[in-house]
Every structure is written in C-alpha cells, then in structure tokens.
Amino acid sequence: MKQHVVSVLALLSTGLLFQATPADAEGWDFAGYVAAETRLFINDPAYSNQRDDRVSPSLVIEPELVYESNNRQYRFTLVPFARWDAHDEERQHADLREANLLYIKDNLDVLAGIGKVFWGVTESRHLVDIINQTDSVEDIDGEDKLGQPMLRLNVINDWGTVSAFVLPGFRERTFPAHDARLRGALVIDTDNPVYESSDGQSHIDYAVRYAHTLGQWDLGLSYFDGTSREPRLIPTIKNSQILLVPHYDQINQLGLDAQYTGEATLWKLELISRHGQGRRFVAGVGGLEYTLYGVLNSKADLGLIFEYQYDDRNPSEAPATAADDDFFLGTRLTLNDISDTTFLAGVIIDRHTHSTFYSVEAAYRISNNWKIELEGRFTGGVDENDILYGIRDDDFITLRLAYFI
Amino acid sequence: MQSNSLVLALLVLICSPAFAESAEEKGLKIAQEVEFRDSGWKDATVTLKMILQNKQGEESTRLLRLKFLEVDGDGDKSLTIFDSPRDVSGTAFLSFSHALTPDDQWLYLPALKRTKRIASANKSGPFMGSQFAYEDLSSFEVAKYKYKYIKDEEVDGTPCFVVENYPNYEHSGYTRQQVWVDKSRYIPIKIEFYDRKNDLLKTLAFKKYKQYLNKYWRAHEQLMINHQNGKSTLLVLDDFQFQTGLKDSDFQKANLKRLR
Numbered sequence: 243m244k245q246h247v248v249s250v251l252a253l254l255s256t257g258l259l260f261q262a263t264p265a266d267a268e269g270w271d272f273a274g275y276v277a278a279e280t281r282l283f284i285n286d287p288a289y290s291n292q293r294d295d296r297v298s299p300s301l302v303i304e305p306e307l308v309y310e311s312n313n314r315q316y317r318f319t320l321v322p323f324a325r326w327d328a329h330d331e332e333r334q335h336a337d338l339r340e341a342n343l344l345y346i347k348d349n350l351d352v353l354a355g356i357g358k359v360f361w362g363v364t365e366s367r368h369l370v371d372i373i374n375q376t377d378s379v380e381d382i383d384g385e386d387k388l389g390q391p392m393l394r395l396n397v398i399n400d401w402g403t404v405s406a407f408v409l410p411g412f413r414e415r416t417f418p419a420h421d422a423r424l425r426g427a428l429v430i431d432t433d434n435p436v437y438e439s440s441d442g443q444s445h446i447d448y449a450v451r452y453a454h455t456l457g458q459w460d461l462g463l464s465y466f467d468g469t470s471r472e473p474r475l476i477p478t479i480k481n482s483q484i485l486l487v488p489h490y491d492q493i494n495q496l497g498l499d500a501q502y503t504g505e506a507t508l509w510k511l512e513l514i515s516r517h518g519q520g521r522r523f524v525a526g527v528g529g530l531e532y533t534l535y536g537v538l539n540s541k542a543d544l545g546l547i548f549e550y551q552y553d554d555r556n557p558s559e560a561p562a563t564a565a566d567d568d569f570f571l572g573t574r575l576t577l578n579d580i581s582d583t584t585f586l587a588g589v590i591i592d593r594h595t596h597s598t599f600y601s602v603e604a605a606y607r608i609s610n611n612w613k614i615e616l617e618g619r620f621t622g623g624v625d626e627n628d629i630l631y632g633i634r635d636d637d638f639i640t641l642r643l644a645y646f647i
Numbered sequence: 648m649q650s651n652s653l654v655l656a657l658l659v660l661i662c663s664p665a666f667a668e669s670a671e672e673k674g675l676k677i678a679q680e681v682e683f684r685d686s687g688w689k690d691a692t693v694t695l696k697m698i699l700q701n702k703q704g705e706e707s708t709r710l711l712r713l714k715f716l717e718v719d720g721d722g723d724k725s726l727t728i729f730d731s732p733r734d735v736s737g738t739a740f741l742s743f744s745h746a747l748t749p750d751d752q753w754l755y756l757p758a759l760k761r762t763k764r765i766a767s768a769n770k771s772g773p774f775m776g777s778q779f780a781y782e783d784l785s786s787f788e789v790a791k792y793k794y795k796y797i798k799d800e801e802v803d804g805t806p807c808f809v810v811e812n813y814p815n816y817e818h819s820g821y822t823r824q825q826v827w828v829d830k831s832r833y834i835p836i837k838i839e840f841y842d843r844k845n846d847l848l849k850t851l852a853f854k855k856y857k858q859y860l861n862k863y864w865r866a867h868e869q870l871m872i873n874h875q876n877g878k879s880t881l882l883v884l885d886d887f888q889f890q891t892g893l894k895d896s897d898f899q900k901a902n903l904k905r906l907r
Contacts, residue, residue: 273736398902503765505749507766536769541773610708
C-alpha cells in the first residue's frame with residue numbers, strides 16, 4: 243500500500259510540471275484536486291475493539307492528466323487517487339481511477355484500459371450501475387468507485403447508443419479496517435475472499451448497454467454477465483473468531499433505467515432482475531424530483547425528491563440490503579449564487595423496522611480554486627436486524643477543504 | 648353623433664396610405680430582418696470569459712467554451728464546456744433551445760461520469776450565478792416574442808429602432824424587453840429587461856462588434872447590469888470561428904461523455 247502511495251506521489255510531481263492549460267488545446271492538460279478532510283464522530287464506537295478517536299483526519303489527492311493527439315482521435319487519460327488516513331489503514335489506499343486510451347472516429351469510440359462508467363437516473367440508490375466496484379471506505383453512500391479494467395466499444399447511432407464491454411480483472415470491494423469505525427459488528431476478512439468462479443479475480447465479465455432519448459424520455463437497457471460487485475458476507479469461524487468472508491458469485495443482471503423530464507418534474511425509475519444468488523430476484527427504485535424555481539422570490543431553486551426502494555431478494559441467498567422496502571425523502575437547495583452554494587438533505591425510512599438513515603451534504607466555492615464541503619451521515623432508531631445496526635454509533639460529519647488544480 | 652364618428656372612422660381608413668403599417672407590424676418586420684440577416688452561419692465556436700461583479704466591486708471569473716449549431720425553424724443547439732472555476736472544469740452542458748416550449752437540457756458531471764437530463768422550465772433562472780438568465784443567452788427566434796415598434800432613437804451616435812418584445816414563453820422572467828436595433832446593420836445595441844412586475848430589472852449593452860464571413864456581426868463584449876441588486880456581469884467573447892464543420896451528431900447526448 244505504501245509503495246502505491248509513493249508511486250502516486252511521483253506521478254503527481256511529474257504532473258505538476260505541466261501548467262493547467264485550456265482543455266481545447268491539443269497536447270497535455272492537467273487538472274484534479276488535493277483535499278484535507280476530517281471526520282468527526284459524534285459517539286463512542288459500539289464495539290470495544292474499534293478505535294475511539296472522535297476526530298479522524300485524512301488527506302486526499304486525485305490529479306488528472308490528459309494527453310490529446312493533434313487530430314483529436316487519440317486521448318490518453320491518467321487519474322491516480324490516493325488517501326492518507328490517520329486511523330483507518332484500509333481507508334489509506336491508492337487506486338488508478340482511470341488509465342486508458344480512447345480512440346474516437348466519427349460515431350464510434352473505443353476505450354482500452356482502466357475506466358469508469360455510470361449508468362442510472364435515481365438519487366437514493368444506484369441499482370443499474372454495475373461496471374465499477376464500490377470503494378466503500380471512501381463513503382458509505384456508494385457513490386465512490388474503483389477503476390475497472392475494460393475494453394469498451396461505443397457506437398452512437400440515430401436510433402440510440404450501443405456500448406459493449408469486456409471486463410478482465412475483478413476489483414474487490416473495499417471495507418474499513420478491523421479496528422476502524424463504520425466496519426460493522428463483525429470484522430470482514432478482506433484478505434480471503436471466495437469466488438464462485440474458479441477463475442477468481444481473473445474471470446472475464448461482459449456487459450452491453452443500449453441508451454436512447456425519445457422526446458422527453460431518456461431510456462437505458464443493460465445486461466451484465468460476470469462476477470457480482472456485491473459480495474455475500476458469510477460468517478465464518480477462523481482462529482476462534484467470527485469473521486465475515488466476502489463471497490463473490492457469478493450473476494447475470496438485466497437492468498432498465500428511465501427518466502421522463504417534465505417542465506418542473508423528473509420521473510425516475512431503475513429496475514433490475516438478477517440471476518445467480520439463489521432464486522432470480524427483482525429490485526426497483528423509482529420516484530420523482532420536483533423543483534420549485536425561484537423559491538420565495540429569490541434566485542434559489544428548491545428540489546423535493548421522493549423515491550421508493552423495493553428489493554425482493556432472499557437475504558439468506560443474496561447479499562443483504564437495507565433498501566428492501568424503504569422510502570426516501572430528500573430536498574435539494576441550490577442558491578444559484580456566485581459560490582454555487584448547494585444543500586442536499588435526505589432520509590431513508592424502512593417501512594417495516596422504521597430504521598432511518600439521514601444524509602446531509604453542503605458545498606460552497608470559496609474562490610476559483612478552493613471549495614469547502616460538508617457531509618453528514620446519521621442513523622436513527624436502527625432495528626437490530628437491519629444491516630445498519632453495526633454502524634449505529636458511527637454517525638459522523640465530514641468537513642473537506644479542497645484545492646482544485 | 649354615432650353616424651358622425653362612423654364617417655370619421657371611414658375617412659381615416661380611406662385616407663390612410665395603403666402601405667401604412669401598425670406599430671406591431673413594423674416591430675415584427677424589424678425582428679424578421681434581424682433574424683434573416685443572422686441566418687445561414689451553420690455552426691460556430693467561441694471562447695467566453697464571464698466576469699461577475701458584486702455591489703462592492705469584488706470580481707469572480709468563469710471560463711467557458713461554446714459550440715453552436717444553427718437549427719432552421721427552431722432554437723439553436725448549443726454545447727457549453729466549463730474550464731473554470733476549476734471544481735467544475737470538464738462539466739458540459741447540452742441544450743436544444745425552443746421558442747415556446749422548455750428547452751431540452753443535459754448536464755454531464757465528469758467526476759461521476761454521470762449525464763443528467765435536467766428540467767428546464769426555468770429559463771429565467773440565473774446562469775452560473777451570473778446576471779444572465781438562461782433565456783438571455785439562447786438564440787434569437789422571431790417566434791419567441793410579440794413585437795411593437797416604439798420610436799427611433801440614437802444610442803451613442805448610432806441610429807436605432809426602439810422595439811418592445813413581449814415574451815410568448817409562459818415561464819419567461821420578463822413582461823417585456825425594450826431593444827435598440829441598429830438601423831443599418833439590424834443588430835441589437837442595447838436591451839432593457841423589465842421584470843414580472845414591469846419594473847426595470849437589467850440593462851444589456853453590446854459592444855465591440857466585429858463582422859464575420861462578410862455578413863454576421865458578433866459583439867465581443869456584453870455587459871449586463873442589474874439595477875435592482877447592483878451586480879453586473881461582463882461577457883468577453885473571443886476567438887469566434889464559423890462553419891467549423893460541426894454536425895448534428897456532435898450535439899447528441901451520448902457525445903457529452905467524450906467531449907473535451
């Protein structure tokens with residue numbers, strides 16, 4: 243791990259030689275950010291073998307180096323990432339978010355290397371998005387992703403865009419260290435994952451996607467065949483200790499995402515049907531986002547978000563999920579000011595256990611290069627059968643100051 | 648009495664010259680000429696510096712690159728790529744503007760690799776925290792307004808028609824705009840924007856016009872002053888290029904992900 247961090251530093255120092263240039267110029271372009279952040283934990287940890295530091299600082303760096311050829315047909319992108327963390331040795335990690343060559347020719351493009359892809363439309367859960375593994379030590383909202391080795395072909399047609407993926411090389415999900423906050427009730431045995439496929443991490447996965455816009459509708463249809471990004475965590479006794487061993491199954495998954503864009507309302511739906519983890523199951527998340535423009539005679543916009551999450555997986559056969567029958571209520575305030583000030587607050591409520599999960603985010607630009615962000619993640623009244631139970635005392639606020647290069 | 652006024656009305660009708668036109672007709676003709684003289688440029692690119700200034704004179708700068716595709720009989724298509732502030736660099740905004748219905752808009756967020764279709768009924772909302780609303784930046788289409796010619800008036804020595812534009816779009820932020828149109832070149836020199844209460848809200852001045860392709864006039868500076876909040880935004884446009892070979896397919900949603 244340390245070696246990775248050092249090599250990322252070396253990469254960055256070479257990168258700093260390049261001045262930030264307007265991105266339309268052929269040649270090199272340098273961007274990215276460095277950030278100092280700290281997590282503030284509200285309570286003492288629930289388990290005695292967890293570190294009890296209330297203040298947990300870390301440093302993040304994510305430079306971005308792009309080279310574009312003269313004819314603009316070739317583009318090389320390198321985005322290394324590294325985090326130094328004071329208390330969680332698993333959160334202290336480095337990754338290549340992107341390292342790829344993109345070839346563009348008219349309506350066709352081919353990407354080879356490590357890349358990142360996002361599919362989907364909803365806010366509270368990303369069901370359809372399956373190409374990249376979740377980097378869950380970064381945040382518990384599932385928005386951060388690890389770089390995925392891929393060969394991708396995109397063909398843009400009048401009747402829609404077809405994308406085909408060959409995905410060699412599986413990335414394991416990241417988990418907090420055995421003594422870290424947010425690790426849950428039981429320690430995850432991250433060093434000894436179990437794969438259903440005898441090819442293990444070198445199993446080659448495939449995916450295809452079709453996406454199209456028809457008037458007010460934006461539609462996507464996708465199919466994935468390969469190693470599940472979501473592991474089943476199986477309690478196993480090792481050295482007279484119960485550990486959770488990640489099991490990565492072979493699955494195939496059909497996904498649909500759709501958005502209807504009205505004047506002030508976005509209607510959103512994501513549906514999946516997955517085979518390979520017990521009986522075939524379906525899951526869905528759908529709802530709407532309604533925006534009040536210029537609320538209270540100001541320049542600000544207030545968005546109201548409602549989504550319903552459903553999942554009929556069998557938790558004894560498939561990876562457990564909290565989002566089985568839950569409501570999400572959220573609000574987004576955009577001040578439309580010079581600092582692009584935004585607030586996002588949401589709550590997910592389980593219909594049966596009434597366990598709640600609160601999330602708040604705020605961002606404020608200080609100047610052309612500096613930005614300050616605040617994030618909070620809190621649980622409330624968590625039922626002991628809910629998977630959030632293990633992190634019930636790990637409510638935290640993250641404060642981040644970032645310098646964009 | 649009644650018959651007298653009827654006779655008078657008839658007399659007025661008969662005596663009016665056949666080519667006389669109402670103020671509305673004259674306003675429409677001016678708008679049609681403005682649109683006609685600015686059609687046929689096909690596509691264009693430009694770099695844009697936005698200098699935002701608050702009441703205290705503090706400044707903040709944004710750098711953008713824009714690509715335009717002319718669309719016959721509808722609003723133009725545009726692509727905006729953000730270079731600064733640096734936290735939004737690489738963000739791309741695709742818009743198909745329409746005269747009477749909400750625009751179609753997509754926003755590409757490079758950090759998440761996510762393309763979001765956004766609701767766009769709010770054409771009156773501010774663009775990037777500036778004093779320009781989205782509707783101020785979209786292409787001029789005759790169908791967007793009803794017109795009324797007011798008078799002739801000089802602006803800094805340039806003879807102008809003064810025309811009032813009344814937005815047809817129901818969610819417009821304005822009751823009317825008063826436009827000073829250069830009588831010889833048929834280009835806007837100044838626009839006053841009146842808010843929904845019909846109070847003067849903003850004044851836009853077009854400066855440093857240059858002609859391209861021996862036909863199309865482009866202002867290299869546009870200064871928007873908001874009279875109600877004391878803030879202003881200066882647009883400095885540079886490096887205009889026309890007929891660069893951009894195609895409709897360059898303005899597809901799927902293309903946002905591979906832009907730079």
